Amino acid sequence: MQKTYSNKRVIFTLVFPGLLTFVFAILAPICLSVYYGFTDFSGLGAFNYVGFNNYKEMFKDKNFWISLRNSVMLAFGFIFIQHPLAIITAAILDRMGKKAEGFFRCVYFLPNVISVAVIAYLWKFIYNPSFGLLNNIAKMFGGKGTTNWLGTGNAIWSVLIVLIWHGFGWGMLIYYTGIKNIDPVLYEAAAIDGADNKQTFLRITLPLMKPVIQINVTMAIISALKQMETVYLLTAGGPGNETQFMANYLYKQAFSAFRYGYGNAISVVFVIICIVATQLLNVVFPKEKEA
Numbered sequence: 193m194q195k196t197y198s199n200k201r202v203i204f205t206l207v208f209p210g211l212l213t214f215v216f217a218i219l220a221p222i223c224l225s226v227y228y229g230f231t232d233f234s235g236l237g238a239f240n241y242v243g244f245n246n247y248k249e250m251f252k253d254k255n256f257w258i259s260l261r262n263s264v265m266l267a268f269g270f271i272f273i274q275h276p277l278a279i280i281t282a283a284i285l286d287r288m289g290k291k292a293e294g295f296f297r298c299v300y301f302l303p304n305v306i307s308v309a310v311i312a313y314l315w316k317f318i319y320n321p322s323f324g325l326l327n328n329i330a331k332m333f334g335g336k337g338t339t340n341w342l343g344t345g346n347a348i349w350s351v352l353i354v355l356i357w358h359g360f361g362w363g364m365l366i367y368y369t370g371i372k373n374i375d376p377v378l379y380e381a382a383a384i385d386g387a388d389n390k391q392t393f394l395r396i397t398l399p400l401m402k403p404v405i406q407i408n409v410t411m412a413i414i415s416a417l418k419q420m421e422t423v424y425l426l427t428a429g430g431p432g433n434e435t436q437f438m439a440n441y442l443y444k445q446a447f448s449a450f451r452y453g454y455g456n457a458i459s460v461v462f463v464i465i466c467i468v469a470t471q472l473l474n475v476v477f478p479k480e481k482e483a
Contacts, residue, residue, distance in 0.1 A: 222463065229457035234450045246457035255433045256458065259441035262348060263417050266355055266437065270363070270412035274356045278363035279401070283393055285364075286371045297368065301361035312425035315354045316342075344431050351426060351435045355419060363408055370404035371397060406477040413469045417462060438462055 229246055233239035250256050281300065285293050303311065318325045319341035331337035341350045374397065382392045398405075420439040423429065429436040429444060436444070442462065446455025 225456040225459050225463075228453050229460045231453040233453040233456075235446070235452040236450075239453065242453070246454045247461075249454065250457055250461065255436060255441060258433055259436040259438045262436060263419070263438045265348070266352055266419060267413045267416035269352050269356045270359065270416055271409055274360055275363055275367075275405075275408060275412065278360055279367045279398075279405075281364050282367035282371050283397055285368055287389075297365070300364050303358050304361040308421045309425055311354070311358055312422050315350075315426060319350055342427055342431075344434065347427055347431060347435050351423060354426065355422060358422065359412075359415065363412070366408050367401065367404060370401050374400050402477055406473055410470055410473055413473075414466055417466060 228239075230241055230243060231239045232242050232245075285296055288296070317323075321327060321338055321340040321343075324341070326341060327335075327337040327339060330339065340346065378396050378400075379392060382396055387395065417437075418439045419437045420443060423435060423437050423440050424443070427435045429440050433441075438458065439462070442455050442458045445451045445458065
């Protein structure tokens with residue numbers, strides 16, 4: 193077997209399909225995006241090389257900065273609202289009995305199983321200013337109940353609530369899996385030493401969950417930058433451009449405004465931001481040196 197795997201032809205046969213897939217599915221599209229980002233390509237027909245004009249325009253584009261700001265706001269919402277709640281919920285689920293644990297795990301993850309289109313239209317009905325559930329609840333408590341939750345000034349906050357709620361199940365499930373992989377002996381030893389649930393969570397669970405937290409936070413940042421489907425179905429980036437997110441704005445420029453070159457320039461900036469964010473997280477969560 194060792195002789196077989198030391199054969200260069202065998203190695204090439206095993207590696208080549210994966211390498212070919214990587215080149216044509218990932219590397220080539222990225223290179224093409226970089227290339228088209230320097231052109232005025234509309235998606236069809238001839239195009240011209242325009243150098244850094246797309247990038248110069250991007251940094252003067254008010255709507256681009258709105259989309260980036262909204263994506264950053266969503267990332268902060270994921271990290272500082274969704275994830276703390278998710279890890280606490282996962283820790284509570286871990287302490288429940290098997291039946292209750294399984295039931296609530298399914299309940300929290302259920303929104304992630306439902307189609308994005310269904311989620312978007314469900315929240316559209318909840319936010320409806322005429323007959324929506326939210327306004328009816330407000331009326332019950334003496335409010336006017338005529339707020340346009342997807343209107344100017346309210347839309348971005350309403351969209352952020354939907355996105356944070358919808359992604360909660362994934363974050364919770366990842367944290368739940370991480371907690372389940374912690375050796376129960378550590379909790380037993382802590383209980384013998386007289387540690388309560390709060391001390392156990394802060395001194396054992398959180399420190400041992402650092403790698404899981406890093407992965408989850410990285411995924412949250414990337415997810416915030418590439419949010420599109422829910423936003424598109426909920427508000428289509430409106431009113432005006434108030435709820436534009438980077439991926440949504442990229443799609444609008446490339447396929448609705450027929451500015452494929454400009455859209456690709458935005459995608460290049462998108463990739464750069466993801467790489468920088470990942471490197472910053474590696475600094476925040478340094479790898480522990482092996483003894």
